[in-house]
Amino acid sequence: MSPSPVTFGAASPGPAGGGRPKLERAYLELRHPPGDGGTSAPGPHLSRIDFQFNPKELSLSKQARWERKTARGARTAGPAEFKGPEPSKLSLEMFFDATATHGDGVVVAVEALFSCCVPTAQTHNRRQGTPPFVVFHWGGLTGFVGFISQVQAKYTLFTAGGLPIRAVCQVTLEELSGSQPGQNPSSGALAARRVHRVVAGDTLALLAWQEYGDPAAWRVIAEANGIDDPMRLRPGTALLLPGPEEPRDHG
Known part of the structure; x- marks a missing residue:
């Protein structure tokens, strides 16, 4: 049995027809x-x-690892090598x-x-x-x-x-x-992505067409969610949809 969500209360929706945006x-x-x-x-x-x-x-934060080899008695630091x-x-x-x-x-x-x-x-x-x-x-x-x-x-x-x-x-x-x-x-690992809750009739190709205008981009969604069989989508599953620029990166 999966553990229950830990929550202190949901956000209140904004007024109908505009007004303050939903938190x-x-x-x-x-x-x-x-x-x-x-x-x-x-x-x-x-x-x-x-x-x-x-x-x-x-x-x-992001760090690069460099290493210097030193020689005993050397008067200057050795060259840095990117690791x-x-x-x-x-x-x-x-x-x-x-x-x-x-x-x-x-x-x-x-x-x-x-x-x-x-x-x-x-x-x-x-x-x-x-x-x-x-x-x-x-x-x-x-x-x-x-x-x-x-x-x-x-x-x-x-x-x-x-x-x-x-x-x-x-x-x-x-x-x-x-x-x-x-x-x-190099982006700092933060990107604009969206979560889609699977409903009956959804396919990865359909979601890729709706999200990116390219049904062939279904592989990006499959990879982002660790899906081995794209034909078996269970209703209610939460899918992480990469940002619109990412399918181009995988083209």
Whole structure:
């Protein structure tokens, strides 16, 4: 049984006919690791962790690894040799507050984040031991696909009985090894993408035609979602649709 979404309440829709726009709530989508135990495209949807409040800032980092060989007694530094790029990292802050209810929502949310650093039950049973893969979503910004490498939680308020009801969490996501399908490795791993919920009659070719005007671009969608059999789409499945510029990158 998949774990339930961790949420503190959905965003309120805006008034009909215009007015204030609908608030887009950020969330982390947890996905099953690939069945082969590798770091290819993430598997099906597992669960999600909602932001109670949208992040005030996002921090992206990218490093290049260089190495210098030194000689004993040399008066100058040796030439630098490029060894390759380090993975992109996305750091963000998640704030949880349950002072209005004095419930255990804060504890549940923090435990859900910590669970992203341990193997899923399915991979543990298969003795592969892989934590869930994570996709960061915020409106049309859904391009960072990776895993959570670090979680730091600081409880700042408690009930009289000692139950934490407020917490600030620092979360670091690290991109998967290699360039993921539909991802420009120099873009910082954030791109405008969209999530489509499969309905009866959907096919990858139809979605590619509707999204990009090219039914042959179905392979991009298949790769981005780790789909081996494009003829078997289950209604209700959430598909990650790469940005419109990405099919050209795969042409």
